[in-house]
Structures are given as C-alpha cells and as structure tokens.
Amino acid sequence: MDTELIDAYIAAFVARCEVMWRPGCLMVNEPGLYGLQSTAEDPPTRLLVTDDRACAALAALLQDVRGGTVSVFAEATRCTGIVASSGGWKPKPVTAMMSRELRTLPEAPLPAGLALRPVRRRDEDPENGVPLDDAVAVATAANPLGEDTANPLADYLKSLPPTTRLFAAVDDDGVVRATSGSGRFGEQASVIFVSTDPSWRRRGIGQAMTAAALSFGRSAGARQACLGASDEAIGIYQRLGFEIVAQTTQFYRAGPG
Known part of the structure; x- marks a missing residue:
C-alpha cells in the first residue's frame, strides 16, 4: 500500500474532524484509530480505522458513542467485526479515494x-x-x-x-x-x-x-481532497485525478431519537 497516500488521507480526515470539534468532544489519535468521539448527537462521532492495532481502543470508544460513522479499512478485519457486533451499525462498502493536487x-x-x-x-x-x-x-x-x-x-x-x-x-x-x-x-x-x-x-x-x-x-x-466512492463512481473520480487509498466498510448509526 502507498503509505504516503494513506498518511495524506488520514491528515485530511483529521482536519475535517478538527473543524467539527465542540467542547465535550474528544479528538482521537491512537495507533490505527483517528477522528472525533462525541457523546452528543451534534456533532456526531466520526472515526477512521486503518488497521487492527485499534481493536482495544475502538471497542472502548464504541461503548459511549450515540451515533455517527465509523470507516474501517478492509485490512482491519478484527475491527470490522467489533463494529458489526456492537449493534445498530449499518455497513456500506465504500472506496476511500484521495486527490493530492487540486x-x-x-x-x-x-x-x-x-x-x-x-x-x-x-x-x-x-x-x-x-x-x-x-x-x-x-x-x-x-x-x-x-x-x-x-x-x-x-x-x-x-x-x-x-x-x-x-x-x-x-x-x-x-x-x-x-x-x-x-x-x-x-x-x-x-x-x-x-x-x-x-x-x-x-x-x-x-x-x-x-x-x-x-x-x-x-x-x-x-489543495487536496478526499472522499468515499461507491463502486459505480470510482471511474468518475479517477478521471478527476483521484487515487484509490483503500477499500473500506463505512458503518452508520443514527443517534437515539
């Protein structure tokens, strides 16, 4: 895998979470686990899991998450299982993509x-x-x-x-x-x-x-951009200069309401 491309994608994801941060939220920066944990509905939790080093930290964080999204790279098979078994998380296959130069x-x-x-x-x-x-x-x-x-x-x-x-x-x-x-x-x-x-x-x-x-x-x-692409849209983004970062499962759970 292109580690430089992955690092750029992680940086873009974290930058997005930093803008959404509110008092009472937690910025997460653990091995293989990044993003924003929130115990409220606004902003919702947004987490990115890149590998299975995140297993223990992810399992602990999910206990306090009300709703949001958790994107898990395909290589993190154990973390995928942790989210799937946590209850209420709906999976969707997504391809993480990155444009290094807009x-x-x-x-x-x-x-x-x-x-x-x-x-x-x-x-x-x-x-x-x-x-x-x-x-x-x-x-x-x-x-x-x-x-x-x-x-x-x-x-x-x-x-x-x-x-x-x-x-x-x-x-x-x-x-x-x-x-x-x-x-x-x-x-x-x-x-x-x-x-x-x-x-x-x-x-x-x-x-x-x-x-x-x-x-x-x-x-x-x-100067750069990242996104999650459905299978049918990958070609569109590649024609616009995007590169494939990783296959992911994007889990979504609505907050209680």
Whole structure:
C-alpha cells in the first residue's frame, strides 16, 4: 500500500474532524484509530480505522458513542467485526479515494439543459438557493437504501460546518436532477452528497457535479481532497485525478431519537 497516500488521507480526515470539534468532544489519535468521539448527537462521532492495532481502543470508544460513522479499512478485519457486533451499525462498502493536487483538476461542464445552483441549507445561505429538502429528495431517490433516510440525511447536512457548500443541477423547469457538495478544512477539501437522477445518468453529470464541488474547495484554498466512492463512481473520480487509498466498510448509526 502507498503509505504516503494513506498518511495524506488520514491528515485530511483529521482536519475535517478538527473543524467539527465542540467542547465535550474528544479528538482521537491512537495507533490505527483517528477522528472525533462525541457523546452528543451534534456533532456526531466520526472515526477512521486503518488497521487492527485499534481493536482495544475502538471497542472502548464504541461503548459511549450515540451515533455517527465509523470507516474501517478492509485490512482491519478484527475491527470490522467489533463494529458489526456492537449493534445498530449499518455497513456500506465504500472506496476511500484521495486527490493530492487540486490545481490540476480538469474542467467538466454540465451538459446542455442543466444549470448549477447553490443549495440553501442554512439561514444565511442565498435566499434564491434550491431548498435543501428538494436536493435531499433527489439524493435519497438516486441512492435508495430501502428505508426513509431523507430526514437523517438532511439533519446531517445541516450539522456540517459553515465552510461546507452544497450544489444542485436544475433543468429548464427548475427541477433538481443532481447534487454535490464540498467542505474546506484548511488545505483539505471533502466531496459529499454526489447523486444523479437515474433518468439523467450516463451524460457526464456526476463528473461535472463533482468537479463543481472540487472547484469550490479549490477556490476556497484547498489543495487536496478526499472522499468515499461507491463502486459505480470510482471511474468518475479517477478521471478527476483521484487515487484509490483503500477499500473500506463505512458503518452508520443514527443517534437515539
């Protein structure tokens, strides 16, 4: 494995967690285990496990976690078992990817018939932005999980720091057809919320929306970016300069409510 690439990915993950830190939270930096532990619902816990040196520390931390995400590299098989057996954690396979240099980001315009608009997720966002609920509805329909995930997704997006921006591609009638988002954390950017209406796929829209999110991160001062990719999206991100860091299992558990 490329240890330099893994180290860059860990640094980007930690930078994101540091921005989300609140009093009462714990920044975690143990062998093979990194992130933010929270006993509250806002911000939620975010942990990254890179290898099985983290077993004991991970098992102890999970006892006090109310909800959040735990991303476990495939090599950490024992840690994967610890999370899976802890109860309530829903697994999803994700490929961790990293762009080491955003200055070389290629252009990827939206196809004709679509326009890029901001999404209004906070009161201070542009009033003419696309309503968050409209964008979330498209994202949940594009990536169905067999249950109502719209409200948890909207709550999660609202909880992200102000440096996060969400975008929507709307058609000539103003209907949302695709989404994306990016957050800047120092010199690091994240890519989130990438989805495309199934009836509009295979037109390069996912690549264009990802490029729009990354372009925002770059203009805000980020030089690198990290993300978690589904199998069908890996090629899109590779064309935008991303490299595969590791195969992971991303576990999610909603807080009590």
